Amino acid sequence: MSLLLIALNAADAQAGAGFAQSFGSEFDVLVLTKGDVPAIGARQVFSVDQADLAPADAMATMVQGQLGNYTTIAAVSAMWSKDLLARVAGLVDAPMVTDVIAIPAPGQYLRPIVAGSLLATVEVDGAPVFLTIRPAGFAKPEERANGSTSSLGAPSNGVTVRTNKSASQGGRPDLTQAKVVVSGGRPLGDAATFERLIGGLADKLGGAAGATRAAVDSGIASNELQVGQTGKIVAPDLYIAAGISGSTQHMAGMKDSKIIVAINTDGDAAIFQIADYGLVMDLFEALPAIQSALD
Amino acid sequence: MKVLVPVKRVIDPYAKVKANAEGTGIDTTGVKFEINPFDEIAVEEAVRQKEKNPAITITVVSVGPEAAEEQLRKALAIGADEAVLIQTDDELDSRAVAHELAAFAQELQPNLILMGKQATDNDANQAGQRLAAKLGWPQATFACAVEFAGDNLTVRRETDEGEETLSLPLPAVVTTDLRLNEPRYIALPGIIKARSKPLTKRPRLTDAKPLVRTVKVEQPAPRQAGVRVNSVAELMTALRDRGAL
Ligand SMILES: Cc1cc2nc3c(=O)[nH]c(=O)nc-3n(C[C@H](O)[C@H](O)[C@H](O)COP(=O)(O)OP(=O)(O)OC[C@H]3O[C@@H](n4cnc5c(N)ncnc54)[C@H](O)[C@@H]3O)c2cc1C
Numbered sequence: 001m002s003l004l005l006i007a008l009n010a011a012d013a014q015a016g017a018g019f020a021q022s023f024g025s026e027f028d029v030l031v032l033t034k035g036d037v038p039a040i041g042a043r044q045v046f047s048v049d050q051a052d053l054a055p056a057d058a059m060a061t062m063v064q065g066q067l068g069n070y071t072t073i074a075a076v077s078a079m080w081s082k083d084l085l086a087r088v089a090g091l092v093d094a095p096m097v098t099d100v101i102a103i104p105a106p107g108q109y110l111r112p113i114v115a116g117s118l119l120a121t122v123e124v125d126g127a128p129v130f131l132t133i134r135p136a137g138f139a140k141p142e143e144r145a146n147g148s149t150s151s152l153g154a155p156s157n158g159v160t161v162r163t164n165k166s167a168s169q170g171g172r173p174d175l176t177q178a179k180v181v182v183s184g185g186r187p188l189g190d191a192a193t194f195e196r197l198i199g200g201l202a203d204k205l206g207g208a209a210g211a212t213r214a215a216v217d218s219g220i221a222s223n224e225l226q227v228g229q230t231g232k233i234v235a236p237d238l239y240i241a242a243g244i245s246g247s248t249q250h251m252a253g254m255k256d257s258k259i260i261v262a263i264n265t266d267g268d269a270a271i272f273q274i275a276d277y278g279l280v281m282d283l284f285e286a287l288p289a290i291q292s293a294l295d
Numbered sequence: 296m297k298v299l300v301p302v303k304r305v306i307d308p309y310a311k312v313k314a315n316a317e318g319t320g321i322d323t324t325g326v327k328f329e330i331n332p333f334d335e336i337a338v339e340e341a342v343r344q345k346e347k348n349p350a351i352t353i354t355v356v357s358v359g360p361e362a363a364e365e366q367l368r369k370a371l372a373i374g375a376d377e378a379v380l381i382q383t384d385d386e387l388d389s390r391a392v393a394h395e396l397a398a399f400a401q402e403l404q405p406n407l408i409l410m411g412k413q414a415t416d417n418d419a420n421q422a423g424q425r426l427a428a429k430l431g432w433p434q435a436t437f438a439c440a441v442e443f444a445g446d447n448l449t450v451r452r453e454t455d456e457g458e459e460t461l462s463l464p465l466p467a468v469v470t471t472d473l474r475l476n477e478p479r480y481i482a483l484p485g486i487i488k489a490r491s492k493p494l495t496k497r498p499r500l501t502d503a504k505p506l507v508r509t510v511k512v513e514q515p516a517p518r519q520a521g522v523r524v525n526s527v528a529e530l531m532t533a534l535r536d537r538g539a540l
Contacts, residue, residue: 057433079455083436086421090428095506098419113417117312121511160433160463167456223453238539259539276521289527
């Protein structure tokens, strides 16, 4: 039994380290972009000499060449990892399980289905097994020295060419790794208000801003802020949901947060069913008041 | 120019779902089924492309039970030209579906396969990528804009950090994200009118077995109900007492 953890960068290697350390065997890590690799106790570190992740066709061919004899190939659940790992799994026709939250017994994987409404335990045939994992379900990592490090050349070009790339907003911590997330829904109304009330409070708390699909679709927030079944999965210490009704699809992305605060004018909103602290109040009053209380 | 759109019959994404009594699957008694919302977006996108370029023909295909005819009829009503049901009651995973779709694509020889990024029942997010790998075609997942540019396709796609634009040669596989388009509303008469469009049923094309088997389905433990606070001051005190600030 042996594990290859595939990580996008240093932060991602750190995010997957708890899973890797608890996996029950030695593990190697393949970091797909260049940069320092944190001390996570990997037997071997392979670091790909490229600044940006190449498109999936080129990357998949490269990763396929690194599969060796590993029995498990895992990465933290994210858009890039689902894009890439499912293609590699397809190339070698091997099983893959996405969004694993626990390994109840060797060879069994627990994962949410139907927007987290249910949990499925699955078993797989064949090897290697490809997994994308959600770190919140696994132990916190310890700092441990890595073994040897080797550098791999950038992948050869595939047929896909990236012509443009935009990453919005610097400054705030990564949504999936932030200790505090402040999220807003449809009633925020416009991007400037969202930024002032949601972004402003997030900054005060040293946290990240998140949003519902309704807020993203109506242009109030940018797409990478979407939390939920089809957005990011977050599990911060504190999640503040303002003007969010609590659809199954949204809750799928945040219900494992340690403390949930809900602010909503509708006392019957579904979000209150999972909130530790519910405040029935207009968010346009509540959020500025919270900001001033923090001053 | 041929566009292939695979569609899946899924449990209504807005329905409250429970595990069945045996704890082996989803309890489907009395729930509605729909076309997977991401697949509906894929059908809509294909139809919008056809509206710009009438030389496009759109084939929709579903791998699933006889009842999936309902979802194929809906896709025809949106504007697809023909439908194929690869009829089976076998339990399939993304791998088995990708094998069926690859066999079908090898027959049809489409220029583009447009499909949902995930099905809202099992949320696996694999079939498109596996299919692209099996066919040896490039892929653009999580698309939010698609444009034909000669023998290439330009796709704007959502990423973890924002967006990027890819240019890929055809044939290719594209999976759709929520913001690609908003599917048109189809009233019942539209669905009835589409009954004259061809729908063929055929048996499975491969004997690919699923590699992932579900052995148990259960309800997650409900989250402990919390408390109501009556003011911002009370909230702040509660959060400070919990050490959350
Ligand atoms: C396939 C699919 C995938 C989806 N994926 C996601 C996903 O990943 N993430 C996601 O979030 N959604 C997702 N959705 C959408 C989801 O179903 C809901 O439509 C969405 O989450 C609703 O967003 P909302 O809570 O902002 O809006 P609404 O449901 O409109 O709720 C707004 C809430 O704000 C409250 N409110 C109004 N004014 C105020 C005020 N002044 N102060 C305080 N409260 C106020 C209202 O009482 C209401 O509860 C998905 C849907 C589908 C079909």
